[in-house]
Amino acid sequence: MALGHWLSVHPDARSRFGERRRGAVLIPPIERVAQTGSTNADLLARLAGGEQVGEGHWLIADRQTAGRGRLGRGWNDGQGNFMGSTVVHLTIGDPSAATLALVAGVALAKTVAALAPHIDAQLKWPNDLLVGGAKCAGILMERTGNSVVIGIGVNLIAAPELPDRPTATLASKGAVLDRDHFAGALGIAMIDALWTWRQEGVASIVRTWLPLAHPIGTPLRVSEQGIDGTFDGLAEDGALRLRVAGRETMLVHAGDVELRRPVEEER
Structure with missing residues (x-):
């Protein structure tokens, strides 16, 4: 160097x-x-x-x-x-x-x-x-x-x-x-x-x-697990709160997260 x-x-x-x-x-x-x-x-x-x-x-x-x-x-x-x-x-x-x-x-x-x-x-x-x-x-x-x-x-x-x-x-x-x-x-x-x-x-x-950050409700995807949901803020320890349809809000402590296009745009 x-x-x-x-x-x-x-x-x-x-x-x-x-x-x-x-x-x-x-x-x-x-x-x-x-x-x-x-x-x-x-x-x-x-x-x-x-x-x-x-x-x-x-x-x-x-x-x-x-x-x-x-x-x-x-x-x-x-x-x-x-x-x-x-x-x-x-x-x-x-x-x-x-x-x-x-x-x-x-x-x-x-x-x-x-x-x-x-x-x-x-x-x-x-x-x-x-x-x-x-x-x-x-x-x-x-x-x-x-x-x-x-x-x-x-x-x-x-x-x-x-x-x-x-x-x-x-x-x-x-x-x-x-x-x-x-x-x-x-x-x-x-x-x-x-x-x-x-x-x-x-x-x-x-x-x-x-x-x-981007607003609550922004569509997200956790790439490794292939899980789609919407942004629901962060937990007090900094974990991502992901709201998943039909399930309780899940906490993501590590992973690659991407913005997900709304369903109507993916068609």
Whole structure:
């Protein structure tokens, strides 16, 4: 991996996202590299090698040659897009590490809402951000020991073509955002969401996440089980509540969930 250099955080990002904790605005360290295989893989390797990577440290890349998403999917390197990873070090008393996907989702959705308020972006459980029903961003979490690396990819100007779902860019919706400005804003929003997760618990994150998501009643499909239902919110522990016809609402704790077209559109 090439040596990186450090980005300063745009003052506007500080004013929009700088929650004051004990009187100080926390600013995340952001390291940029021109090209790498995967920012997630790089941070995992550093941690495995014993490097002391501080919590909240971000590694972002101009290009990724081996980017990936959940379930081993590839992800477009899309120069000009946001591709970055950060680290959370788990401590005694922290909520379940799996719920960090909700934390990252809240930070991501709030960042887009603040920088592109005219865009109707919606979270989809467990780890996607949609624009007009098409995937615009995704979250990938990987754990090593007591550390979790959270990778986030955002289609700012380019989107991959996926065989099983539509994709979109923020630029195509009229939001042309500077990548480095976006990185600073996201980093600060992540600090704030992580603080809420630790201090107020998962239930507080869930309450914040729900208004940022697609509405109750949205048709969904849990791919692995082939189960269709409608979105019925989240449980307090962050599990998906899926209302299935003829059955009680079921809880989904893990899985690949897709938007499902209404029956009349499938005919």
